[in-house]
Amino acid sequence: MKKLIVSVLFIVIGLFAVDRLGGMLMWWVNQHTHDVSGPKIKYLVNDVNEDILLMGTSRCDLHYVPSVISDTLGLTVYNGGINASENIYSHYIILNHILAIHKPKVICLEVMDNDVMMQSDPFCATAFFAPYFGRNERADSVFLLAGSYWKYRISHLYRYNAKAVSNIAGLVISRHEGGENGYIPFPKPVHYPDSMVYRKTQHLVDSLKLEYVQRFINLCKENGVGLIFMVSPMYTEIDANHYDVLKSIAKRNDIPFLDYHSDGLYHDHPEYFLDNDHLWDKGAKKYSSVFAHDLKKLINKK
Amino acid sequence: MLFNSIPFLLFFPTVCVLYFLIPAIHVRTRNMLLLIASYYFYMNWEPAYALLLLTSTILTYVSAFGIGHFEDNRIKKTCLICSIILNLAILFLFKYYNFLSSNVMMAMHSCGIGMELPKFALLLPVGISFYTFQALGYSIDVYRGVTKVERDFFTYALFVSFFPQLVAGPIERSNNLLPQFKQQHRFCYESFMTGVRLMVWGYFMKLVLADRCSLYVDAIFNNVDKQNGGSYLVASLLFPFQIYGDFAGYSLIAIGVAQVLGFSLMENFRRPYFACSIGEFWNRWHISLSTWFKDYVYIPLGGNRVGRLHNYFNLLVTFVVSGIWHGANWTFLCWGTLHGLLLCIEKALGISKKQYSGAKKFCHWLVTFILVCLAWILFRANSISDAVTIITGIFTNLEPPKPEYANFIAIALAMAILLTKECSEEFRRKIRIAESVSWVLRHLYLIMMIAYIILFGVLGGDQFIYFQF
Numbered sequence: 001m002k003k004l005i006v007s008v009l010f011i012v013i014g015l016f017a018v019d020r021l022g023g024m025l026m027w028w029v030n031q032h033t034h035d036v037s038g039p040k041i042k043y044l045v046n047d048v049n050e051d052i053l054l055m056g057t058s059r060c061d062l063h064y065v066p067s068v069i070s071d072t073l074g075l076t077v078y079n080g081g082i083n084a085s086e087n088i089y090s091h092y093i094i095l096n097h098i099l100a101i102h103k104p105k106v107i108c109l110e111v112m113d114n115d116v117m118m119q120s121d122p123f124c125a126t127a128f129f130a131p132y133f134g135r136n137e138r139a140d141s142v143f144l145l146a147g148s149y150w151k152y153r154i155s156h157l158y159r160y161n162a163k164a165v166s167n168i169a170g171l172v173i174s175r176h177e178g179g180e181n182g183y184i185p186f187p188k189p190v191h192y193p194d195s196m197v198y199r200k201t202q203h204l205v206d207s208l209k210l211e212y213v214q215r216f217i218n219l220c221k222e223n224g225v226g227l228i229f230m231v232s233p234m235y236t237e238i239d240a241n242h243y244d245v246l247k248s249i250a251k252r253n254d255i256p257f258l259d260y261h262s263d264g265l266y267h268d269h270p271e272y273f274l275d276n277d278h279l280w281d282k283g284a285k286k287y288s289s290v291f292a293h294d295l296k297k298l299i300n301k302k
Numbered sequence: 303m304l305f306n307s308i309p310f311l312l313f314f315p316t317v318c319v320l321y322f323l324i325p326a327i328h329v330r331t332r333n334m335l336l337l338i339a340s341y342y343f344y345m346n347w348e349p350a351y352a353l354l355l356l357t358s359t360i361l362t363y364v365s366a367f368g369i370g371h372f373e374d375n376r377i378k379k380t381c382l383i384c385s386i387i388l389n390l391a392i393l394f395l396f397k398y399y400n401f402l403s404s405n406v407m408m409a410m411h412s413c414g415i416g417m418e419l420p421k422f423a424l425l426l427p428v429g430i431s432f433y434t435f436q437a438l439g440y441s442i443d444v445y446r447g448v449t450k451v452e453r454d455f456f457t458y459a460l461f462v463s464f465f466p467q468l469v470a471g472p473i474e475r476s477n478n479l480l481p482q483f484k485q486q487h488r489f490c491y492e493s494f495m496t497g498v499r500l501m502v503w504g505y506f507m508k509l510v511l512a513d514r515c516s517l518y519v520d521a522i523f524n525n526v527d528k529q530n531g532g533s534y535l536v537a538s539l540l541f542p543f544q545i546y547g548d549f550a551g552y553s554l555i556a557i558g559v560a561q562v563l564g565f566s567l568m569e570n571f572r573r574p575y576f577a578c579s580i581g582e583f584w585n586r587w588h589i590s591l592s593t594w595f596k597d598y599v600y601i602p603l604g605g606n607r608v609g610r611l612h613n614y615f616n617l618l619v620t621f622v623v624s625g626i627w628h629g630a631n632w633t634f635l636c637w638g639t640l641h642g643l644l645l646c647i648e649k650a651l652g653i654s655k656k657q658y659s660g661a662k663k664f665c666h667w668l669v670t671f672i673l674v675c676l677a678w679i680l681f682r683a684n685s686i687s688d689a690v691t692i693i694t695g696i697f698t699n700l701e702p703p704k705p706e707y708a709n710f711i712a713i714a715l716a717m718a719i720l721l722t723k724e725c726s727e728e729f730r731r732k733i734r735i736a737e738s739v740s741w742v743l744r745h746l747y748l749i750m751m752i753a754y755i756i757l758f759g760v761l762g763g764d765q766f767i768y769f770q771f
Contacts (some may be wrong), residue, residue, distance in 0.1 A: 003491045007745060014749040022753055035708075124762075157756045164757050166708035173707070 023156025026167070030131045030160060035170030037082050037128060038163060040182055045097040045132055050078035050181070052295075053098070055091055056110030058083040062278050063110070063232040065288040066181035072292035073299065075105065079182035086125035087114040088212045089142050093129045095216060096139040099223050106226040106299065115213060116245050118204040123148070127162035145208070185281035189274040196267065197276050198237045205245055213246075217253045228298060230258035233265045233287060235273045256298050258291070265290070303346040305555045306508060306761075313343065314559060321563055326486040333460050333483055336563075340465040344428070351427040354392060359462045361388050362437040363455055366444040370451030378445060385441040393434050396427055401630030429469030431627055435594055437462050440476040442598055449476040457483050466559040470552050472570040472590035479567070487564030495744070497561030499737075502751045503723075504554030509759030511716040512547030515540040517760065518709055519682070526688045531695040532703035538692065541682050542675050543717060546574065549588070573724045575674070578666040579653050580644045583674055591627075595620050614649065618642040628681070633689060637680040644673060712758055 030038055052075050054064045060081025070077040080098075082090065091109060098104070114122075123146035133140060133152040143149040152159050160167065179185075220227040229250050231243060243259060250257040265287070266272050272283025279287055303310050317339045324332050345352045365385030369378045403419040410417040440461070443449040452458040461480050467473075522529050522537035529537075553570035560567045570590050577583035584592045596605075603616040618639070625638015658666050676693070683689035738744050 001489065001491075004489075004494060007491075007495065010745050011748055011752075014745065015752055018749055018753045019756070022757065026757070121762075155756055157753060158761075161757060161759070161761060163708075165712040169708055169711050 019155050019157045023159065026157065026160040026164065027131065029167050029171060030163075033167040033170030034174035035163070035166040036184070037084075038167050038170060040080065040082060041094070041129065041132070043078075043182070044080050044094055045135075046101070048078060048080070048098055048102050048104075049076075051075035051105040052077040052108065053104040053106070054079045054081060054108045054110070054182075055094065056081045057085045057087075057090075057112065057114075059112065059232055059234075059278060060110035061183075062186050062274075062280070063284050063287055064108075064291065065183050065185075065285050067183075068285055068288035069292040069295065070181075072289065073296055077181060081110065081182070082128065084125055085128060087112075087119065087122060088116070088209050088216060089123055089146070090125045090128065091115075092212050092216050092219075093126060093139040093142050095219055096136045097129075097132060099219065099225070100136055103223050103225055106228060106295075107220055108228045108230060108295065109216070110232060111229045111243075111246050112231070113202055113242075116205055116209050116249075117202045118206045122206065122209065130159040130162065133159050142212075183284075185284070186274055186278070187281065189280055192270045193235045193273050193276045194270075196235055196237050196270075199234075199242070201239045201242045210245075210249070213249055214253075217249075217255065221253075226299075227253075228256045228258065228295070230291070231261040232291070233267075233272075233279065233283070234261050235267065235270055235276045236261075238262065258294055260287070260290070303343050305552065305559075306505065309346070313339075318562060322489050326488045329484065329486060330456075332487075333457055336465070337456055337460045337463065340460065340463040340468060343465040344463065344468060347428045348425065351425075351430075354396075354427050354430065355433060355463055356459075358389055358392065358434055358437050359459045361385055362441045362462070363452075363458050366441050366451050366458075367453070369441070369444050382441055382445045386438060389434050389438055393430060395422070396430055398626075398630045432471050432473055433462055433468060435591075435627075436473050439473070439594060439598060440480075443476050449480065452476075452480055464560070464565075466556040466563075466565075467567055470549070470556070471588075472553055472556065472568050473594050474567060474590070479565070482565050490564065493564060494562050497558040497563075499744075499748065500554050500558030500561060502558075502748055502755075504551045504556075504558060505755055505759070506716075506751055507547040507551030507554065507720070509551075509755055509761060510547075511713070511720060512544045512551060513760035513762075514709060514712050514716060514758075515544035515547065518704075518706055518713075519544050522704070523682055523684065523688070523692075526683075526691050529695070529704065530701040531697070531699035532701050534692045534695045535700065536703040538675055538679050538696065540713065542575065542678050543713075543720075545678065545681075546571070547716075547720075573728050575671060576667070576724070576728050577670050577674075578658060578663055579670055580641060580648055580673065581653075583670060584641075584645070591624070595624050599623055614646040617645050617649070621645065632686050633680050633683055636686060636689075637677055640677050640680060644677075715758070 031042060033039065050066075052069065052073065054060050054066075054069075054077065058081065061079065061083050062081070064077075064079050064081065066077040066079050080094070082094070085091070085094075095107070123142070126142055126146050127148065129139070130143070130148070130152055133143060140149065143152060217227060229246065238261065240262065243257075243262065247257050247259070249255075266279075266283065269283070272279050272286060274280040274283075303313060317335070320335055321332055324335065326332075341352055341355075344355060362385050365381045368381035372378055372381070400421055403421060407417060407419055440449065440452075440458075444451055452461065457480070460483055461474075461476065464474075464479065519537045519541045522533050523541075550571040557567045557570070568590055570588060572586040572589065574583055574586040577586055600616055600620040603619060604612060605616060606613045608616065619642075621638045621642030622635065623638070625634045625636070625641075628634040628638070653666070679692050680686075680689050683692060738747070
């Protein structure tokens with residue numbers, strides 16, 4: 001039994017040391033990687049200083065060309081859309097980090113069903129932000145909900161689990177070629193979407209997500225940041241009431257809601273899309289100029 | 303309770319501490335503790351299904367008791383047949399009834415007969431195929447006189463429900479495991495640490511290799527219509543490693559857990575992808591199941607002590623049954639049948655008996671590996687039509703695959719580690735770190751492997767593939 005105690009102690013102490021050293025090494029990797037989302041999150045957490053900040057998932061990441069919007073508005077713009085960030089929990093985490101260092105004039109949040117509807121694993125994408133665990137109490141509160149708070153407290157190495165390989169690969173392969181202010185143009189796809197699919201309206205609303213949408217709104221209000229919700233074009237058919245839940249939240253909080261999807265923008269242009277949900281660079285540039293004019297009107301109105 | 307879950311990482315050390323706190327001479331008390339722990343472990347999935355486990359235990363216990371009690375061979379045989387029929391009936395109801403009824407209805411409808419059979423909304427109880435086969439094996443062994451009747455019900459119940467191997471094997475033989483429940487297992491440091499090392503390697507195979515592969519494989523196999531041949535090919539080459547990492551990983555964790563407690567379970571995998579024939583593959587893959595089918599299906603059918611054609615028939619039947627054992631789907635049936643046919647061809651050509659070396663051995667290995675991979679497509683595909691789409695796609699639409707560089711790098715790293723270990727074992731080269739004579743090196747191995755799993759493992763608590771069987 002004495003041997004076992006020595007072994008256990010050796011393993012526990014050794015593991016602790018490796019975990020802390022590994023955590024430090026992975027932090028360095030995370031701060032120097034050139035993969036897709038790592039540098040963007042780093043910029044948002046540490047350096048963001050633009051007037052207009054666009055937030056959302058891959059649909060934001062791929063659809064908004066900052067230079068086009070900036071030229072129209074005469075304001076600085078950053079595309080903070082994070083691929084696969086999934087829903088409002090991720091947006092809430094990143095918003096807390098941003099507001100700790102900078103108050104943008106306007107935040108434009110690209111909303112989607114996932115922001116309010118039930119999902120089987122709603123917290124899956126929160127792990128992307130784990131490297132910044134311990135820096136912002138309100139952001140960390142989401143990890144408590146996700147059940148990962150104590151895991152991140154115990155293990156520093158585990159904080160890098162979600163993106164370890166892509167972070168390391170990003171040290172040697174840069175995936176930022178041709179990027180500007182958070183936007184990386186997606187090249188012309190081999191095939192455009194061949195048919196418009198029908199997206200059924202979901203009705204199972206997640207009350208916790210609703211609460212976090214409200215928290216997101218309140219946080220912007222408290223910090224004097226203007227907020228706009230928008231839904232960019234999709235090559236899908238939907239019912240007229242598809243975004244009713246999100247629209248009612250926007251209405252209740254006096255937030256402008258720009259719905260290009262329900263309006264059927266580009267439904268006659270499948271060549272702008274890389275798949276049913278995303279535009280490629282050509283579509284993004286066209287759409288950004290439409291969006292920029294609408295945004296300008298809204299800002300001038302305010 | 304999954305082995306790769308936080309509750310298990312709390313449950314197992316607790317059981318371990320309590321087990322070793324009870325003095326080794328109190329075998330019965332220790333067994334009671336393990337029995338309670340095993341039922342608790344099982345009831346974490348669906349408490350009601352513990353009743354099925356208990357039913358299967360009682361049925362086989364009573365029948366074995368009858369076999370041991372009565373002198374008359376006809377009564378012994380009746381007891382055995384009753385045990386087999388009742389156990390298989392439960393298995394049939396929960397696993398195969400809906401599949402059979404829907405196929406019968408479909409066949410009737412196609413003949414213009416409008417027939418409706420009732421359907422049951424039953425969840426498949428985890429591990430039912432495993433514990434049913436283990437319990438049936440015991441009944442048959444008692445009938446054959448290979449094993450003595452276990453009169454202590456609680457010891458027998460522990461044999462059926464022993465938590466390390468309850469839900470996905472290895473399917474233990476009564477003459478190996480039952481006697482171990484009578485022995486005094488004093489704490490042994492070496493055995494304990496060997497068990498821990500096996501567990502850690504099992505977790506590596508599951509979390510770093512299998513679950514990483516599954517991210518790609520599932521995306522392709524579950525969306526067959528939207529992929530090209532290149533993606534099919536990559537997914538088809540990754541799935542063999544996913545299922546190996548998943549199942550061999552589970553088995554190793556199970557063997558390791560048992561070893562920590564002082565029990566020795568049978569080996570379930572022996573580097574199967576080094577096999578140079580399909581026959582050899584089945585001597586290395588899921589050994590506990592293939593030997594079960596050999597002992598309780600193939601040999602009773604006559605085995606190879608019959609005419610050539612009869613022998614082929616026996617092989618085919620055994621593998622068709624093995625396919626069905628894996629699940630109620632035509633894909634499993636075709637997978638089993640294909641393996642049976644390949645074995646028959648090997649037998650006819652006399653391949654399995656020959657020993658090869660050099661280039662010939664390499665060619666045999668390559669052909670075997672390709673055939674096994676091809677068969678795995680049938681196993682993994684959601685339907686036969688999906689499997690056909692995938693196989694034809696590989697040969698007709700070979701475009702660059704869907705790129706997932708980060709995943710590919712992680713998989714390549716894990717495969718390199720696996721290959722290094724397996725090559726050193728297969729070719730008896732001396733790269734022994736886990737079992738090094740140096741105490742420090744052995745412990746550093748454990749530390750580095752755990753850190754590697756924490757950093758690169760897919761730690762979402764995914765199910766093990768074989769739980770569905």
